[in-house]
Amino acid sequence: MVNLNVNIGGLELKNPVLTASGTFGYGTEYSDFIDISRIGCIIVKGTTLRERQGNAYPRMAETPSGMLNAVGLQNKGVDYFVEHIYPTLKRINTNVFVNVSGSMVEDYVKTAEKLNELDGIPGIELNISCPNVKEGGMAFGTSCASAAEVTKAVREVYKKSLMVKLSPNVTDIAEIARAVEAEGADSVSLINTLLGMAIDAEKRRPVLSTVTGGLSGPAVKPVALRMVWQTAKAVKIPVIGLGGIMNAQDAIEFILAGATAVQVGTANFIDPSVSVKIIDGIEDYLKRHKFNSISEIRGMI
Amino acid sequence: MKKFMLDLTVKENIPLENRYFLLKLTSNDRLPEMLPGQFAEVRVDDAPTVFLRRPVSIHYVDYVNNELWLLIQIVGGGTRKLSGLRAGNTLNLLFPLGNTFKLDTGKNSRIMLIGGGAGIAPLLFLGAYLKERGCQCNFLLGARTKKDLLQLHEFEKYGEVYTTTEDASHGEKGYVTQHSILNGTHFDIIYTCGPTPMMKAVAQYAEAGDIYCEASLENTMACGIGACLCCVTDTKDEGHVCVCTGGPVFNTKRLKW
Numbered sequence: 001m002v003n004l005n006v007n008i009g010g011l012e013l014k015n016p017v018l019t020a021s022g023t024f025g026y027g028t029e030y031s032d033f034i035d036i037s038r039i040g041c042i043i044v045k046g047t048t049l050r051e052r053q054g055n056a057y058p059r060m061a062e063t064p065s066g067m068l069n070a071v072g073l074q075n076k077g078v079d080y081f082v083e084h085i086y087p088t089l090k091r092i093n094t095n096v097f098v099n100v101s102g103s104m105v106e107d108y109v110k111t112a113e114k115l116n117e118l119d120g121i122p123g124i125e126l127n128i129s130c131p132n133v134k135e136g137g138m139a140f141g142t143s144c145a146s147a148a149e150v151t152k153a154v155r156e157v158y159k160k161s162l163m164v165k166l167s168p169n170v171t172d173i174a175e176i177a178r179a180v181e182a183e184g185a186d187s188v189s190l191i192n193t194l195l196g197m198a199i200d201a202e203k204r205r206p207v208l209s210t211v212t213g214g215l216s217g218p219a220v221k222p223v224a225l226r227m228v229w230q231t232a233k234a235v236k237i238p239v240i241g242l243g244g245i246m247n248a249q250d251a252i253e254f255i256l257a258g259a260t261a262v263q264v265g266t267a268n269f270i271d272p273s274v275s276v277k278i279i280d281g282i283e284d285y286l287k288r289h290k291f292n293s294i295s296e297i298r299g300m301i
Numbered sequence: 302m303k304k305f306m307l308d309l310t311v312k313e314n315i316p317l318e319n320r321y322f323l324l325k326l327t328s329n330d331r332l333p334e335m336l337p338g339q340f341a342e343v344r345v346d347d348a349p350t351v352f353l354r355r356p357v358s359i360h361y362v363d364y365v366n367n368e369l370w371l372l373i374q375i376v377g378g379g380t381r382k383l384s385g386l387r388a389g390n391t392l393n394l395l396f397p398l399g400n401t402f403k404l405d406t407g408k409n410s411r412i413m414l415i416g417g418g419a420g421i422a423p424l425l426f427l428g429a430y431l432k433e434r435g436c437q438c439n440f441l442l443g444a445r446t447k448k449d450l451l452q453l454h455e456f457e458k459y460g461e462v463y464t465t466t467e468d469a470s471h472g473e474k475g476y477v478t479q480h481s482i483l484n485g486t487h488f489d490i491i492y493t494c495g496p497t498p499m500m501k502a503v504a505q506y507a508e509a510g511d512i513y514c515e516a517s518l519e520n521t522m523a524c525g526i527g528a529c530l531c532c533v534t535d536t537k538d539e540g541h542v543c544v545c546t547g548g549p550v551f552n553t554k555r556l557k558w
Binding site: 217 | 303304305349352354395520521525526528530534535540
């Protein structure tokens, strides 16, 4: 029996596989296909202080080995979450994080404060990297000063595990990671989507209603891997790697690059059971190479 | 209804006119229960330009022979790849997904099913289902030319079939909404699936005559199970609603299209 347990900033997970926000709904969408309680941690969709309708359709474009999305944080707001969604989530027998988004520091703080009260939610993922909202979102994640400011403000009110999700749309992601680490982040997750664009040549129009959107899927994996490797060398807090992970081998690559855990995102759309397959695949890999625990291979590169 | 991810076996792949093909899928196990209006997300492997699954309407379910039929038109790399499937090949499906057409129509309702192009696909299953429950169905199928009118012999098993073509090569000339059957007869329920301009015209006709009308929408989709929120349509009552879970069938009065 190999040990798949990992610790992400004071919180023990039964395995290093998380599901990425915005790709796994509230978890229950997937329960016909897998036992979702097997997942190390489910990160539910981006939640904002007030309800958001998101961007106009079309919000998605298929691209080579990936997809662009411009959903724009459609959600019913944190109060609705607490009242209507949390009661179901707290019965799931694994860790559930809420991804927190906003357009002003105050929004992040108020949302985090409300989530801090929920016993069944051991942590939040602070989304300072959404490329699909007009104000805020990614703007916070592209400068050290603003990333630090929002992390600091949330840290003051949020007492549980605080993961900060970083944007790849920056010159030096390690610098941003250090800035949020200095303000008390317990872990960082990276990468959020890469800003991209698709054009329909026949119609001579952009494919997405917002023109630009966030690129995900295997197309971004080499970029994500490089950024995880750079960041893991720059900070002491755990790094959660994501970006184009489709199978256990991809997940192992991120862990070898220094990630403590990984998030599986877009792959859930193609195979709703992929997260569980990745957990099993990691275990098989460790057995095959005669390692006793996942931590033995972390950061070997 | 419980959703499944299953590997089905291709029993037949029948090429039809104008880049359409009919896939008959089967399984060693009994196929799960499916209802008219629902769809499947079909996985396309080994096609370099294809990353996501393709949403495809359930065309017909033959429970006697344990067959699931998909009617597909080749429009891009994904559907082209699927058109090359041969008997014995395996195809991975997530299904049944989405809601259903209104199925409690009442036996005496006058029911019209209006389809265009590939949009005729879900109407066969719906017609067969309603006929089995003692309802009388009428089908109004429109296409550019006679060649695009598919599966007429199948539709004829379940009700009266009326057709329009733009070049008058079959049935009445013009669009479905111009067909004389819509002038002479009152219908209580209209179901429609096809190109958006056609469905909008059908919805307007229904609205004008105060007829209950449902349309099955087709939006670009990623997950098919309500997780990614990519496939939304705008509604008057609930704002952005996922076509994959809130639909694909909508009462046309709800739609802001």
